[in-house]
Structures are given as C-alpha cells and as structure tokens.
Amino acid sequence: MNELIRTLTQTWGPTSYEQGIKDVITRELDGLQLEYRVDALGNLIYCLPAPGKPKLLLSAHMDQIGIIITHIDKDGFLRFGAVGGLDPYKVLGQRFVFANGTIGVAAVESKEHATLEHLTLDKLFLDIGAASRDEALQRVAIGDFAVYSGECTQIGNRVTSAALDDRIGCYVLIETVKAVTGKELNYELYGMFSVQEEIGIKGAKVGAWGVQPDLAIALDVTAWGDTPESYVLDISLGKGPAIKVKDAGMVATPVVRDLLIETARHRGIPFQLEVLQAGTTDAAAIQINGSGVPTGAISIPDRYVHSSSEMVDLGDVEGCISLVTSVLLK
Ligand SMILES: [Zn+2]
Incomplete structure (x- = not known):
C-alpha cells in the first residue's frame, strides 16, 4: 500500500x-x-x-466533502447538513468522524424513508452514542464538521478509501x-x-x-x-x-x-x-x-x-x- x-x-x-x-x-x-x-x-x-x-x-x-451539525435533540441525536455534494443514500449507515476523533453513525428515522425516492438528508440523524443532549455537547457543538470515516485499502491495482x-x-x-x-x-x-x-x-x-x-x-x-x-x-x-x-x-x-x-x-x-x-x-x-x-x-x-x-x-x-x-x- x-x-x-x-x-x-x-x-x-x-x-x-x-x-x-x-x-x-x-x-x-x-x-x-x-x-x-x-x-x-x-x-x-x-x-x-x-x-x-x-x-x-x-x-x-x-x-x-463532509457534514455540519445543525441541531442536537434532548436525547443526544444530531441533525446535520451537507458540506459539499452529499447523496443521502451514500450517507445512510456510514460512520463519520469529527476533528476530536468522536465517531457517529448515520441512521434513518424509519425504514419508509430509506428508499431511494424518499431518502433525504433531513430524515437522517447521527448517533454518537450519547444518552442526552448534555452528554452529546461534551463531545460536539453546533457547527462542528465531520467527514466520512472510510479506511484506505488496496485491492489488486486499485485503492478504495x-x-x-x-x-x-x-x-x-x-x-x-x-x-x-x-x-x-x-x-x-x-x-x-x-x-x-x-x-x-x-x-x-x-x-x-x-x-x-x-x-x-x-x-x-x-x-x-x-x-x-x-x-x-x-x-x-x-x-x-x-x-x-x-x-x-x-x-x-x-x-x-x-x-x-x-x-x-x-x-x-x-x-x-x-x-x-x-x-x-x-x-x-x-x-x-x-x-x-x-x-x-x-x-x-x-x-x-x-x-x-x-x-x-x-x-x-x-x-x-x-x-x-x-x-x-x-
Ligand atoms: Zn474534487
């Protein structure tokens, strides 16, 4: 590699x-x-x-490209917007990493929204493992940026990352x-x-x-x-x-x-x-x-x-x- x-x-x-x-x-x-x-x-x-x-x-x-945190709810889940061109279907299920190393998982509100036609960024949220807004605020703030966490691997003569x-x-x-x-x-x-x-x-x-x-x-x-x-x-x-x-x-x-x-x-x-x-x-x-x-x-x-x-x-x-x-x- x-x-x-x-x-x-x-x-x-x-x-x-x-x-x-x-x-x-x-x-x-x-x-x-x-x-x-x-x-x-x-x-x-x-x-x-x-x-x-x-x-x-x-x-x-x-x-x-990345995401920016727009809202944190009382249960500690984060809403986010796009920084650059972001397809919701590529975001769903992915991990994101913040500058301080905090990891979040992008999940969808319900399965009905997970189809290609209905999936929009505002139906997604980020789960950073926090149990409350206060706990989430110890790790992230409104306006914080995060990027895909996607490791770099060589497969044959190709590289994915x-x-x-x-x-x-x-x-x-x-x-x-x-x-x-x-x-x-x-x-x-x-x-x-x-x-x-x-x-x-x-x-x-x-x-x-x-x-x-x-x-x-x-x-x-x-x-x-x-x-x-x-x-x-x-x-x-x-x-x-x-x-x-x-x-x-x-x-x-x-x-x-x-x-x-x-x-x-x-x-x-x-x-x-x-x-x-x-x-x-x-x-x-x-x-x-x-x-x-x-x-x-x-x-x-x-x-x-x-x-x-x-x-x-x-x-x-x-x-x-x-x-x-x-x-x-x-
Ligand atoms: Zn480019």
Whole structure:
C-alpha cells in the first residue's frame, strides 16, 4: 500500500479545515527546499521558478466533502447538513468522524424513508452514542464538521478509501513536483493545493488571481461509466487519465486540451476523453479569473465518488503523473 496515499486520504480535512492536509504536504516536500506561500484563504502554493517561461498553474484541492451539525435533540441525536455534494443514500449507515476523533453513525428515522425516492438528508440523524443532549455537547457543538470515516485499502491495482476526491489529485501534484524539481522546465510552475473546492471552487478563484498564470490545469477526479447498469459515461477505471473536454462548469480551452492530448500521444500514455454532465473542478474558476486563463483539466476516474469508499486505479494515477510531468519537461 502506498503510504502517502493512505496518509493523504486518512487525514481529516473538510472544506475550510485543510490545515492537516497542508501539514502532510509541506512535510512531504520539505526536503526539496522549495519556495511556497499560503494565501489568506489558505491555498498552499509552491513555486518552481523558470525565469522568462510562461507560468503554468496546476491545482488540486485539499478539502473533502463532509457534514455540519445543525441541531442536537434532548436525547443526544444530531441533525446535520451537507458540506459539499452529499447523496443521502451514500450517507445512510456510514460512520463519520469529527476533528476530536468522536465517531457517529448515520441512521434513518424509519425504514419508509430509506428508499431511494424518499431518502433525504433531513430524515437522517447521527448517533454518537450519547444518552442526552448534555452528554452529546461534551463531545460536539453546533457547527462542528465531520467527514466520512472510510479506511484506505488496496485491492489488486486499485485503492478504495474516503476522500480520494481529491487527495489523489494532491498525490499526483506532490509526485509531479518531486519529479520535476531541479530539472529544466518548459514553464514556471505554480503548484497549488487549493481550499474550499467542494462548496463552490472558492480557493482556486483567489489562488489563481494571486498567481496570474498564462495557462492552468486542474487535477481532480471524475465519474465512471463502467459498472453494471451505470449511467452513460465514456470513462472506465484502468484506461488512463481522462483529459477533460467539457463538464457542467466549463469547456476546457481547446489549446490546453490539445496540448494534453498531443503530449499523451507523443509519450505513449493511454488516455480517455472526458465529457461530464454534472460537476466541475477548480479549472472552471481559474479559466475565468483575471482577464481569462487558458485552462484544462486531467481527471482520474473515481468510482463511487463522494462516498466513504471511492475507488481509483493506480495505473490511471501513474498515467496522470506521467502526463503532467511530460508537459513540464523537455
Ligand atoms: Zn474534487
């Protein structure tokens, strides 16, 4: 099992509470003695200078989806809202963990509400094993955040865990930075580990403004179309990183999309083309930043995204690192 992937996925970091992830990343890259800064919103931005070269911004978000406690009843049961896109059916029966280690189980009021058509977040509650409101308040408060507790396990060449969205993108960015440090670069590289993607791509918006890049590529996950009776999407696990053509938030700038396609072809890296009907990435915010930034994205196919057990293929992850590295190096 890749220990860095494990650490990245198992570190607690819902939207706006990305500090733990930042610590993992800075520790991992510490030995390279690179320049980095953290902006006022919390984006962690590494710079690998290449004077006179165009600025390339790579962005992977650190935050993961979660829940926020909205109410605690007299018997100690908690109600919660979503922080990011949360499907009730993926939440039911799952464990959640708070910053202080408190664990809760998401249960449903009654079986009638447990069917797909009737299941809504407000019919769910969180049981943290407290017998009263007072006991619950000793462990959690209104406004506390929690995330899926989903351990990281390797199955064959695949990894399942909570928070692969987008810690696997962070992993790709970390490994890319390692691979290109000290080499002659085609671009001045800005490696941004962004905040607050899951509630509306907020971190990337200000992070890109701070960098003012000449072009940008987001590194994130995408959905899948290769499980039984799944929705129609031309994406499979194990067929390589997906070069974005369009998602719900943007059309990838053709010049960046084509740069990625040509680089993949030239280096013999298998790839897929992504047309995603719902969801978007940091790329959508970066593209319309300042006076506009040519922007694309590379996506790692991720089954069961936004669940406690997402799944990616390690071959796709390696392909993604190779593709980004190839763009940067001669
Ligand atoms: Zn994501």
